[in-house]
Amino acid sequence: MKHPLNLATWxxxxxxxxxxxxxxxxxxLVANIDCTPALAEAKKLGVPFFLYYLYHAVQxxxxxxxxRYRIEDGQVYAYDRIHASATIGRPDHTFSxxxxxxxxxxxxxxxxxxxxxxxxQASAGLxxxxxxxxxxxxxFSAIPWVRFTGLTHARxxxxxxxxxxxxVGQTFQEGAATLMPVSVNVHHxxxxxxxxxxFLEEFRRRLG
Numbered sequence: 184m185k186h187p188l189n190l191a192t193w194x195x196x197x198x199x200x201x202x203x204x205x206x207x208x209x210x211x212l213v214a215n216i217d218c219t220p221a222l223a224e225a226k227k228l229g230v231p232f233f234l235y236y237l238y239h240a241v242q243x244x245x246x247x248x249x250x251r252y253r254i255e256d257g258q259v260y261a262y263d264r265i266h267a268s269a270t271i272g273r274p275d276h277t278f279s280x281x282x283x284x285x286x287x288x289x290x291x292x293x294x295x296x297x298x299x300x301x302x303x304q305a306s307a308g309l310x311x312x313x314x315x316x317x318x319x320x321x322x323f324s325a326i327p328w329v330r331f332t333g334l335t336h337a338r339x340x341x342x343x344x345x346x347x348x349x350x351v352g353q354t355f356q357e358g359a360a361t362l363m364p365v366s367v368n369v370h371h372x373x374x375x376x377x378x379x380x381x382f383l384e385e386f387r388r389r390l391g
Contacts, residue, residue: 185260185319188252195372199259202372206340209348211368212376213333214383218354218363221390230293233325236363236390238292240349241267241285243385244321249374250382253318254345259373268320268346271303279303282314322348330355334366345370 190196202208218236225235244250244265251262267283281299286292303310326334330353338344352364365386367379 184263185253186263188259188261190259193259198375199372202370203254205371207338208370208372209336209338209368210371210376211334211348211366212379213331213364213366215357215362216365216383216387216390217360218390219359219361222354222361228289230289234293234296235289236351237267237269237283237296237323238286238289239389240323240351240386241265241283241292241321243382243389244347244349245285246385247374247378247381249378250321250347250369252345252373254343254370254373255318262319264319266317266320267323268315268317269323270325271300273304277307279306279308279310280315281310282312282317282320318346320346322346324348324350326350326352327354329353331364331366334368336368345373347374 190199193199221235221239222232225232228235248261251265253260253262264285266285267281269281269283270278271281272278281303283292283296283299286295322336334350336348347370348366348368350366352366354361354363356362365383367382369379
């Protein structure tokens, strides 16, 4: 379900109009998050760490209203629920897009995600479809081979896009803690650094 915002009274109307004129309206930042407790909890539950933190990333996005905003034909809509379109790798080092539905419970989310991962492994190519092209998603990717400190995304500026892009990198040790770099890119007409900060705070709380 989605609800249109009243742009005439929206306190971000001028910000939205200003940044929507940019060829590249997205901005991004990278922060390190302590995932030491999350690694232990995922192992205890027998859940792949990727699915554990993906579940909590989707939950954290849904907790921040501005990250549920999407632009469609010039109108801004607030979605009630946001899902995940994650890139899933294959043994031949290609990847596919996916659609993983948000669920309230971790076990339900993992079941759906594992079914989608199995479908990816049994296929070839990008699996482009109406499901993977949905706007009520975050674009998510994991780059576990690289401890990155910055990240850019391939983008088609002629294609309308307002979905946040979240990526995680290689975990690393800092003292007794295991940290993970997290990159967040969002449309500046819909959200600012404050809202990215809210997401990171909620994601950090969930992984802690």
